[in-house]
Amino acid sequence: MPAEPPLPDPDHALAPLAGHETLLLAVSGGPDSIALALLAARWTLRAQKRIEIATVDHGLRAEAALEAAQVGEWARALGFAHNILRWDGEKPTTRIQERAREARYRLLCARAREIGASAIVTAHHADDQAETALFRLTRGSGVAGLAAMSIESRVDGLALLRPLLPFRKSELERLCAAAEHAFIRDPSNENPAYARVRLRRLAATLAAEGLDAEALLRLSARAARAEEALAWSAAHAALELSAERGPGLFRAEAAALRALPRELLLRLLTAEIARIGGGEPRLERLERAVERLAAALTAEGRFKTTLGGTCLTLAGGALAITPEPPRRAEIAPQP
Known part of the structure; x- marks a missing residue:
């Protein structure tokens, strides 16, 4: 023993x-x-x-x-x-x-x-x-x-x-x-x-x-090693990406985003959504949105959705992330 x-x-x-x-x-x-x-x-x-x-x-x-x-x-x-x-x-x-x-x-x-x-x-x-x-x-x-x-x-x-x-x-x-x-x-x-x-x-x-x-x-332990590598790669991809970042704004050319691996695109968007919207959506919602965005990037099409308090808009060859506009309060009809 x-x-x-x-x-x-x-x-x-x-x-x-x-x-x-x-x-x-x-x-x-x-x-x-x-x-x-x-x-x-x-x-x-x-x-x-x-x-x-x-x-x-x-x-x-x-x-x-x-x-x-x-x-x-x-x-x-x-x-x-x-x-x-x-x-x-x-x-x-x-x-x-x-x-x-x-x-x-x-x-x-x-x-x-x-x-x-x-x-x-x-x-x-x-x-x-x-x-x-x-x-x-x-x-x-x-x-x-x-x-x-x-x-x-x-x-x-x-x-x-x-x-x-x-x-x-x-x-x-x-x-x-x-x-x-x-x-x-x-x-x-x-x-x-x-x-x-x-x-x-x-x-x-x-x-x-x-x-x-x-x-x-x-x-x-193996997942932790992989996560460390992915986080490092995502951070470097974000630094190397030519993008406009400001209070309440992220804007990047579609061609630059199209070249990113899907996982790095997801992590990049997660960080920007958290920065602009102040929250982080559930992984499943992020994944569905990224799949649709990636398809639109490949087809050079258009895409729009709201996520985590932000609005993502792909149009004119660029993706913009801005704060989601406040919802208009419903007005009760006058008697």
Whole structure:
């Protein structure tokens, strides 16, 4: 039987945090987030940083308030300030996990700004990464979606750090066991009403066909490499493209756009739509629009559509992207 790998080393595991002076750790009380707190407590740079722990109480389970209070006791025992962030108000009845996630990050960002933190740290691990890749695979995600999570990303202008992504959940549970530290099991992780739980229950069947966690992690890593190359190519294509860019305007000659590979054209338009319209349409809508635009470019025809708060118009040998005009309010007829 192969020997178990050594427990995660705090200085190695938390190296991505070193560039931040004030950090907010999101700790729910599960084994992964307790492992994060234990590593932070033993981190060589701990004395040089301001570190606070926050627990989000979504108010979705009766036990959640008591669990958050328990995490507070554990955090203070490790020498960290602790704050409970409550998601108040009426709760949605659909897409509950997605909306709870949005609320969680909204609350965490608000607390991070209150304490002057430049980064939020979560305990996502390798098993979460594999699960995310599988979840997105079942929904037909593109390359960026299959790349799943990165160790560092951004959320509402703050750094979002996931230093435990290289570690398996079993390693983090072993760390808690070695420290003889208790943790909380969230019963929602066993609720088949959630898609991720149903996928988790298929793990053994998928693994028997070769699609185990290691395979999903390889897929995610390869997708991340491809995404990096595509993002680099799209950025360079945008720089090299002769185009007029201004507040509320993008204009480029059709011939220059016609020469771009379809994926780079999609990424270029996505960036300009976000810049001018202030939002990013769903990938499926973008893909349909790009297919129609590419056909019009090839045929040297005309094209017009609205997307993401912008108006795309191909005419006169050029494509223009401008803000979508406000819709005229309907006027009720006079009695």
